[in-house]
Amino acid sequence: MSRAPVVIIGYGNPSRGDDALGPLLLERLEQCPDIAAGIYEPITDFQLQIEHVTDLEQRQLLLFADASVSAEAPYGFSRLTPLQDHSYSSHSLSPATLLAVFEQVYGIPPPPAYLLTMPGYSFELGQPLSPRAASYFEQVVDFVRGLLQQPQRAFWDRAIRH
Numbered sequence: 001m002s003r004a005p006v007v008i009i010g011y012g013n014p015s016r017g018d019d020a021l022g023p024l025l026l027e028r029l030e031q032c033p034d035i036a037a038g039i040y041e042p043i044t045d046f047q048l049q050i051e052h053v054t055d056l057e058q059r060q061l062l063l064f065a066d067a068s069v070s071a072e073a074p075y076g077f078s079r080l081t082p083l084q085d086h087s088y089s090s091h092s093l094s095p096a097t098l099l100a101v102f103e104q105v106y107g108i109p110p111p112p113a114y115l116l117t118m119p120g121y122s123f124e125l126g127q128p129l130s131p132r133a134a135s136y137f138e139q140v141v142d143f144v145r146g147l148l149q150q151p152q153r154a155f156w157d158r159a160i161r162h
Contacts (some may be wrong), residue, residue: 005060006040006151008144012067013046017127018120019135021067024129028141035148038157047092061151062113063144064095067120067133074136075143077118077161082110112153114160115130116144 008029010022021138026042029035040063043055048064064080064085082099091102095115102110118140122130129137 003040003058004041007055007059008040008063008065009043011045011047011066015123015125017124018067018130018133019123021118022065025065032145033082039148039151048098050101052098053105056102056110059111061113063116065116068117069120071117071119073119074139076113077159079160080113080115114156
């Protein structure tokens with residue numbers, strides 16, 4: 001089975017205001033005609049779980065996309081390394097812990113992995129996307145479109161925002 005070289009996991013609860021940013025990003029990317037077919041596989045979920053380790057297999061690049069109260073506007077973009085943190089024993093995992101699980105399961109380092117954080121301000125149940133988060137959203141979409149047009153580790157590493 002041939003898999004897309006890039007996987008993007010957009011996670012968050014679409015019913016909780018800005019927590020919907022990860023899934024909304026994937027919805028918006030599907031509407032972009034300039035992204036090459038088959039270059040990425042979108043995966044949406046409420047949270048990262050141990051079962052997602054299988055989604056990382058046979059990939060060249062991994063991108064985790066999530067809303068964050070601590071993200072700087074318009075977005076944050078960083079490289080991830082495997083690390084078993086406190087989330088290892090809980091129901092949901094951090095991206096770094098999921099990478100550590102990948103190492104344990106497959107006995108090899110995971111593909112290069114990156115975290116895209118989008119600033120979130122309102123996470124109440126039943127609320128729409130906040131105007132402030134929405135004001136940055138198109139910049140995020142454009143940034144990820146650029147990553148997908150250059151799916152190479154060196155390019156993604158140069159795009160890291162410190």
